[in-house]
Amino acid sequence: MTQEELNQWITALESGEYRQGQGIVYNPRDDTSCPLGVLMILREKRLGAVEFFINYYPLDVPISIRQDIASLNDDYPVDNYQRVIQYLRREDIQSQITA
Numbered sequence: 001m002t003q004e005e006l007n008q009w010i011t012a013l014e015s016g017e018y019r020q021g022q023g024i025v026y027n028p029r030d031d032t033s034c035p036l037g038v039l040m041i042l043r044e045k046r047l048g049a050v051e052f053f054i055n056y057y058p059l060d061v062p063i064s065i066r067q068d069i070a071s072l073n074d075d076y077p078v079d080n081y082q083r084v085i086q087y088l089r090r091e092d093i094q095s096q097i098t099a
Contacts, residue, residue: 001060003098009039010088013081020081022074034073035084036066062096 012018013035021032025040033041039058058066072083087093 001058001097003094005042006088006094006097008042009035010085012038012042013085013088016080018081020073020078022078035069035081036061038081065093065097 018038018041019030019032021027021030021034021037024034025037026033036058039061043058061069068087069084072087073081076083088097
């Protein structure tokens, strides 16, 4: 992932355009997404493809980062992605994601 894509992901999470969901990447019944689901939606819009939804997870994000994001999203009350945004803004995390 490029730094530009990471910045777009953070911006999307902050935008209020996406409703935070828990326990599932994307729930079409109530149009909610986990943070990784938002990333996949952004990629789908950019690429016009659905391959990221087929894989269920953005595989270029290290598994430890995906697990942390899932835990921050699912193990606490809904907070409009604030815990995940703070996590993604950390320099040590950004260096792992954009490596």
